[in-house]
Amino acid sequence: MATKQQAEVSRGSRARYVYAILRAEGGWEPELAGLGTAPVRTVREDDLVALVSDTAGLRVAPTRSHLLTHQRVADAVLREHTVVPVAFGTVLPSEERVREVLRTAHAPLVRALDVLEGRVELGLKVYCHRDALARRLEEEAPELARRPSEPEEDHEQRMELALLERTTRDMGVLRDGLGPLVAGTHESAPLGERMLLNAAFLVDRAAVAAFEARLRTLAARTEVYAYRFSGPWPGYSFVDVRLGVETGPAAVS
Template sequence: MPRTTRPRKGAARGGKRAPQAARPPPPEPEPVTPDGPRYLYGIVRATAALELGRIGVGTVPTQVYALHESGLAALVSEAPGRVVDPTRAHLLGHQRVTEHLLREHTVLPAAFGTVLASEAQVRDLLRTAHDALAGVLEALEGKVELGLKVLWHREHLVQRLLLEDAQLARRDDEPEAEHEQRLASAVEDRAGRDMRALLEGLRPRAVALREHPPVGERMLLNAAFLVERTGLESFEEKVRSLAARSDTYAFRFTGPWAPYSFVDVRLGPRDEDAVGT
C-alpha cells in the first residue's frame, strides 16, 4: 500500500505554500523631547550610553534614558506630571528601573515622586552637586540594602514565658490587673532583649544599620542593612540561622535593594548641599 503524507501545517494542498501575511514592523519608540518635567530614578557613575527601554513610570511605561555630565548619569523619563501619585503602575515602574540599574551599577536612588522641571534642570543638578553626588556613590560602591522585618504573636510569647518561668504565674493573692501588668512588662522586656540580640548578631556583617518605626501591632523590628555585595551570602545565612532558632517570631527578609535608607537626596535651591549619607 502506497504511503500517504499529510501536507505540512501552513502549506496548501498541491504543493503550493499558503501565502503568509506580512509581519508589521516593530513600533518605533516615541521621540523624547528635552522640554517638560522629568522623572528622576537615580544617579550612577557611567559614561557610556544607557537606554533601559520603556520600563518607567506611567500607566503606559515610559522610555527611560540617561543624561550624562562629568562621569555621572541621571536616569530619567518623561514625567506623567509635576506630581506623580503613588499608584501601583507608578510604583512598579520606579521599582523596575532601580532593580534594572542595580544589576550592574552602584545606585544613588532618588525618592519616589522626584520630578524636575526639565532636562536642563537635571543636568544642572549633576553639575552643581557633582562632588557631593560622586562622594556618596563612592561611599556606596559595591553595596546594597537588605530589609528585615520581624513579627510576633504576642500570646505565643506570653505562653512561652509562662512555661519558662514559674514566677510569672499569677499568685494567689495577686489581683488580676497587677498580674497582667507584670506579665506584660516581662513580655516587652523579653521581646526587646531578643531584638537587640538579633541586631547584634547581624551588625558585624553589615556596613551600616538603620532602624525604621515598626508598622502595625505585630511588627517588632523594621530594619535596613547596608551590605557589601560580596557579603550577601554570609548575611543571608546568618539571618536563616537566627530565624531557625525561634518559633516565636516570623522573619521577613527582602532585597537586595538600592540603598534608599542610607542616602538623603533633597533637591532644592542649593543642590551642592542637598546630598548626604
Template sequence: MSRTTRPRKGAAHGDSRPAQAARPSPPTAETVTPDGPRYLYGIVRDTAPLDVGRIGLGIVPAQVYAVSEAGLAALVSVAPGRVVDPTRAHLLGHQRVTETLLREHTVIPVAFGTVMASEAQVRALLRTAQGELSGVLDALEGKVELGLKVLWHREHLAQRLVLEDAQLLRRDDEPEAEHERRLEAAVEDRAGRDMRALLEGLRPRAAAMREHPPVGERMLLNAAFLVERPRLEPFEEKVRSLAARSDTYTFRFTGPWAPYSFVDVHLGLRDEDASLP
C-alpha cells in the same frame, strides 16, 4: 522567611574614572520632542552608555534614558506631568528602573515622584551637586540594602515565658490586673532583649544599619542593612540561622534593594526643590 532575587553574580558596580565632558543624551523619539518635565529615577556614575529601554512609568512603560553631566548619569523619562500619582503602574515602573540599574551599577536612588522641570535642570543638578553625589556613590560602592522585619504574637510569647518560669504564674493572692501588668513587663523585657541580641549578631556583617519605626501592632523590628555584595550570602545565612532558633517570631527578609535608607542628599535647587530620600 521571604527573600527576593539577588543580583546576578559577576555584575559590575561602576568605577571611579575622572569626570568626563558632557555628551548629548542618546537620540530617542522622546528626547527630540520639545523639552518639558523629566521624571528622575536614580543617579549612577557615567562610565558607559546606558541602554535601559522602555521600562519606566506608565501602563505603557516610558522610554528611560541617561542624561550625562560632570561624570554622572541621571536616569530619566519624559514625565506625564509635574505631579506623578502613585498608581500601581507608576510605582512598578519606578521599581523596574531601580532594580535594572542595581544589577550592574552602584545607584543613588531617588524618591518616587521626583520630577525636574526640564532636562536642562537635570544637567544643572548633576553639575551643582557633583561633589556630594560622587561622595555618596563612593560610600555606596558595591553595596546594596537588605531589609529585615520581625513580627510576633504577644500572647504566644507570654505563654512561652510562663512555661519557662513558674514565677510568672498568677499567685493565689494576686489581683488579676497586677498579674497582667507583671506578665506584660516580662514579655516586653524579653522581646527587647531578643531584638537587641538579633541586631548585635547582624551588625558586624553589615557596613551600616538603620532602624525604622515598626509598622502595625505585630511588628517588633523594622531594620535595613547596607551590605557589600560579596557578603550577601553569608549575611542571609546568618539571618536564617537566627530565625531557626526561635518559633516565637516571624522573620521577613527582603532585598537586595537600592540603598534608600542610607541616602540623605538634599539637592537644594531653587524654585524646583527636589531631594533624595
C-alpha cells in the same frame, strides 16, 4: 502664577522624570521602559548620569502602576551598578535642568555613591507572637504564672515587664548576630503592637547570601517571632541628598 519649572515646560521643553543617579560608565544606556512605556535613558554631566524618561508634565500620579515602574527601573539597574535612588515623583522641566542638578549636587551625590558603592539595602521586620511567647516564659519561669490571690492587672504588668525584657534581649542578640555582615543600619519606629524591629541594613553585595544564611540560623532558634525579609533594594535609607526640585519630592531617599 506659574513657577519657573512650569514656565520652562510651557515654552516647549520636555519634562524629565528622574529615577536614579549613578556614575558615568562609558556609553552605557539602559534598555528599559519607564513611566508610560517611555524609554529610560541617561543624561550625563561630567562623571555622573541621571536615569530619566520623558513625561508630559511636572506631576506624576502616585498610582500603583507608576510606583511599581519606578521601583522596577531602579531595581533593574541596581543588579549591575551602584545607584543613588531618587524619590518617586521627582520631575525636572528640561534636560538642561537635569544637568544643572547634577552639577549643583555633584559633591553630595559622589559622597552618596561612595557610601553605597558595591552595597545594597536589605529590609527586616520582626513580629512577636505575644501569646506564644508568654506561654514560653511561663514554662521557663513558673513563678510568672498568676498567683491565686493576685489581681489580674498586677499579673499583666509582671508579664508585660517579662515580655519586654525577653524581646529586648532577643532583638539585641539578633542585631549582634547580623552586625559583622552589616556596613550600616537604619531603624525606624515599629508599626503596631506586634512589631519589634523595623530595620534596614546596608550590606555588601558579596555578603548578601551570608546575611540571609545568618538570619535563617538566628530565626530558627525560636518560633515565637515572625520575620519579614525584603530586598535587595537601592540604598533608600542611607542617603539624603537634596536636589532642589521645586515640584514633587526633593530628596534623594
